[in-house]
Amino acid sequence: MNATPSTEAPVLELRNVWKRFGKTEIIRGANLAVRGGERVAVIGPNGAGKSTLFNLISGRFAPSSGEIWLNGQRIDGKKPYQINRMGLSRSFQITNIFPKLSVFENLRCSVLWSLGYRYTFIRFLADLDDANERAEALLDRIGLHKKRDTLAMNLTYAEQRALEIGITIAGGASVILLDEPTAGMSKSETRRFIELIREVTEGKTLLTVEHDMGVVFGLADRIAVVVYGEVIAFDTPEAVRANPRVQEAYLGSVLAQQQAAEVAH
């Protein structure tokens, strides 16, 4: 949808970003300019640096050099919570969930955190009408209304992943980073989950690291291909699929493997 060229300023931009661990260069001059509202899948071979890129964008690591911009403000070197308050939210998989709180309470905690409360005020939560309303609305959006009072630890795996997405969007961030959101799901769960992600990120900018090419081609407006710490292509799914450099470096072998796996089943 939003993959046509635009003169709008990018909402997220990496400018010549490098990351070294000791002497090892993991990210080597990465450039990326993501437009508002587009869905971007980041793909590439194992160890290419996809998670490291996410860690740099979300503030877990500071770049060795280069700049990262979010909504017109420089964010490289800022702390994760500062970047979060500036409008970027990253899923941390199920480690982000409080297993002994209910689904509703998990969502409410996230809403409150985004409003500036701390978990030590948990006893006052019931009085906070605004947070309650927002948490109820989130329950609907992620399709867990029937599980409102279920402890998070008793949810199915797919439901936990849905809750994780709810927690990630709870603060109203405009840029959402999801790390392999459908990992570990069956094919039918994956299909449903892609729909959920589409719905809950409508109007937001989404970046997702993904290995499953079905998810990538089903979800992404544009695909960023990371190989050996560089973004070697950033284009529409059709253009990326047809790109000889991408075919050679990554996609040719991955698509062949996936096709072989499908034939085998």
Ligand SMILES: Nc1ncnc2c1ncn2[C@@H]1O[C@H](COP(=O)(O)OP(=O)(O)OP(=O)(O)O)[C@@H](O)[C@H]1O
């Ligand atoms: N904190 C760290 N210290 C040293 N090396 C690291 C650190 N984090 C990541 N690396 C290295 O950086 C390289 C890229 O890792 P990264 O996890 O970013 O790749 P990836 O593309 O996400 O891989 P995968 O698809 O397998 O998850 C790997 O060789 C990894 O060992």
